[in-house]
Amino acid sequence: MNASYVDENLIIRMAAGDGAAFKELYEQTSSAVYGFALSILKNKHDAEDVMHDAFIKVYTAAVTYKSMGKPLAWILTIVKNLCYSKVRAGGVCEDLSEYEDLVRTDESGSILDKVILQDALNTLDFEERQIVILHSLTGMKHREIAEILDLPTGTVLSKYNRSIKKLRRELEEKGGAQ
């Protein structure tokens, strides 16, 4: 769980048309990009659409990237904006059955992991989901997450803690979870 550090050099190389840099960047960040989109949109297909658009945008906009030492924040802001415009355009169907599928259809990984993801998407509110997913996938600090989400750091912290408690409680109730 460590996409927090993304080499800025990759973006600079991409700007010069370096495909290998794009591949490396994709490998480092694809889960964070997809997970973040999923946490906003709660829909696999929409998240995948946004993931696609986001990487195209990241590649084509690399020339406009201004070095501030925060390449991941830049990428995730692109993801956020794409998600929001998708929501605004009304193209999102929040289909709960979609992530029920996560457990059923995906053979890889443990069931427990997926149950937790499902719980996170079901139980948590809009902002809580984003905070928990971003933190778990990128290891970003609350302060950095706050910047991306345009929220006060204190809010992010308290929402994060509340989310973890909610998830714990949810798992308790399900019993089986250790």
Added chain:
Amino acid sequence: MTEKKILESLNTAVESTTPDILDSLMAELNITDEPKELMHDVIVSDEANESGPADKWMPVTGKAQMPWRRVMGIAASFLVVLAGISFGVTERTPLALVSLDVNPGIEITINSKERVIEANPVNDEAKEILDEMDLKGSDIDVACNAIVGSMLTHGYLTDLQNSILLSVNADDEKVGTDIEQRLSRQINDYLENTEVAAAVLGQYGANDEAIRKFADENGISLGKAWLIKNLMKTGSTKMTEADLLGLKTQELILLGQKRSVTKTTSYGNAESGRFIGEAKALEAALKKAGVNKADAKNVKYEYDVERGVLIYEVTFRAGDYEYDYDINAYTGEVVASEKEYDPVYTAPKSGGSASSKSGGSGGGNSAAYRDDDDYDDYDDDDDDYRPAPKQQSSPSYDDDDDYDDSDDDYDDDSDDDSDDD
């Protein structure tokens, strides 16, 4: 279940369900994952197969002289390559300003990856040079090579006008000096393989508002402005800023080499056949003084400017007199002279070297005085020079400091019992 376990589970769950769309993205963007080696490959395959390992600063083939036409070919291939590839520049924070002056003056701003953000002509001649190439985004080493190549093909670099001033201005002296030394060396290596016996003066300077203003007001590059300011600090009682502004770039470079301006790297000799040379200057002075060459002791040369004209200031002793002549560096005309009675004379320990120096005569320039102690300081630093490896910054990421710092402040309600297994 611990917080950390929850986070790890979420991470694993998302990672295992993230769709793999890399191939379709790359197909859509029409890119491959072959590392892009910029233009080096092109150059290597074009010209350098027979000259050993690839170096982006081609051609470097030891002492062998390259046929002129081949050099032109290489210069031309740079232009073609540069014209063919359009680079993007992402990082627009300037790291340094590199200026190249021959007569055309060009200022190049580079970013921390040492790629060109922009290249601007300082004068009309430079426009002609830059018109042909789009340097944006290219590596500064490649850009310098292309520019020098173009100056050669346009006839701005010749045996008579043989000097290049390379200046690097950066806030960080270490960074600036490293770039300056590397580029100076590379330009020199490049020119050594041409038929032009060229000279390179590399110089580092900080970013200085006042000097920037001075450059802009006078329509010269920042590098040239720095050289003028530095020359003014070399202790001449004759030269003025106005004098120096009136000089050709080559003359400034010659003064820079001979007057030991600080923080410079120097290759070759800017004293081309355009100037009469020290031996002829001495001859003119001796003739005027009516002194035999054999009687002149402790001969010294200084390069200076007298009323806007580059001069050799020749000083020597003969008998009880000290002579001081200013000789026009182009015509040999005596511009000023001084003879002083100074009987307290102790023979210099190394008097022999002075006379052997003047005895060398003949060629007039270069070799006759290259090994004189006075000038040693400008060519002694190239033996152990190695370009510093480019730094890959890799800040380490500490990934868990936030995971367990929270519970204390955000205690609340109901969860005391939920922490068990």
